[in-house]
Amino acid sequence: DAGVIQSPRHEVTEMGQEVTLRCKPISGHNSLFWYRQTMMRGLELLIYFNNNVPIDDSGMPEDRFSAKMPNASFSTLKIQPSEPRDSAVYFCASSLGGGVGAEAFFGQGTRLTVV
Amino acid sequence: AQSVSQHNHHVILSEAASLELGCNYSYGGTVNLFWYVQYPGQHLQLLLKYFSGDPLVKGIKGFEAEFIKSKFSFNLRKPSVQWSDTAEYFCAVNARNAGNMLTFGGGTRLMVKP
Numbered sequence: 522d523a524g525v526i527q528s529p530r531h532e533v534t535e536m537g538q539e540v541t542l543r544c545k546p547i548s549g550h551n552s553l554f555w556y557r558q559t560m561m562r563g564l565e566l567l568i569y570f571n572n573n574v575p576i577d578d579s580g581m582p583e584d585r586f587s588a589k590m591p592n593a594s595f596s597t598l599k600i601q602p603s604e605p606r607d608s609a610v611y612f613c614a615s616s617l618g619g620g621v622g623a624e625a626f627f628g629q630g631t632r633l634t635v636v
Numbered sequence: 637a638q639s640v641s642q643h644n645h646h647v648i649l650s651e652a653a654s655l656e657l658g659c660n661y662s663y664g665g666t667v668n669l670f671w672y673v674q675y676p677g678q679h680l681q682l683l684l685k686y687f688s689g690d691p692l693v694k695g696i697k698g699f700e701a702e703f704i705k706s707k708f709s710f711n712l713r714k715p716s717v718q719w720s721d722t723a724e725y726f727c728a729v730n731a732r733n734a735g736n737m738l739t740f741g742g743g744t745r746l747m748v749k750p
Contacts, residue, residue: 564726612680624682625738
């Protein structure tokens with residue numbers, strides 16, 4: 522398996538533009554997580570899906586952020602409109618669920634810069 | 637809800653020194669525990685994990701961690717660090733009866749001086 526695949530790897534956009542980050546989880550995994558990492562705040566969980574259903578989105582900063590998982594093999598994180606303070610590395614991770622399968626595998630991340 | 641605390645935010649060691657990074661979690665039920673490592677500019681990778689059985693877990697690159705249930709702790713150790721261990725280390729917990737959510741601690745930045 523190729524692991525968790527995120528695209529794009531780097532994104533530079535202007536303030537006010539819409540940004541869409543994409544994630545393909547590992548095949549067969551039923552949990553998907555979006556994290557944001559910054560120097561100031563460290564690693565923050567934004568939203569967590571289980572079987573394509575959002576379970577906990579309490580970490581989503583505000584209404585400008587939205588996430589979808591239309592099927593088991595694809596998820597998006599959208600920011601509209603983007604702001605400079607959204608600049609961060611966004612990681613997607615997937616796991617097989619609780620018990621012995623709970624290990625999360627991370628993608629390479631998307632480095633977002635909003636200017 | 638579960639939470640994870642890593643009390644050491646920055647650690648600086650010389651090569652060959654011993655390492656211990658603290659991790660405490662708050663959750664009363666059964667948990668899975670993890671340590672992840674993030675090398676500069678890279679994504680998080682699993683170092684080791686505890687699900688059940690022997691509370692002393694051995695991972696890759698000479699790392700180990702001990703689960704002490706009575707202290708809600710899962711400290712990471714390595715007897716002799718190397719310059720290549722310079723990275724950020726994250727402790728994480730998955731509470732088995734609270735869905736599959738993985739909660740991370742704030743991370744500890746380790747710098748090993750050559």
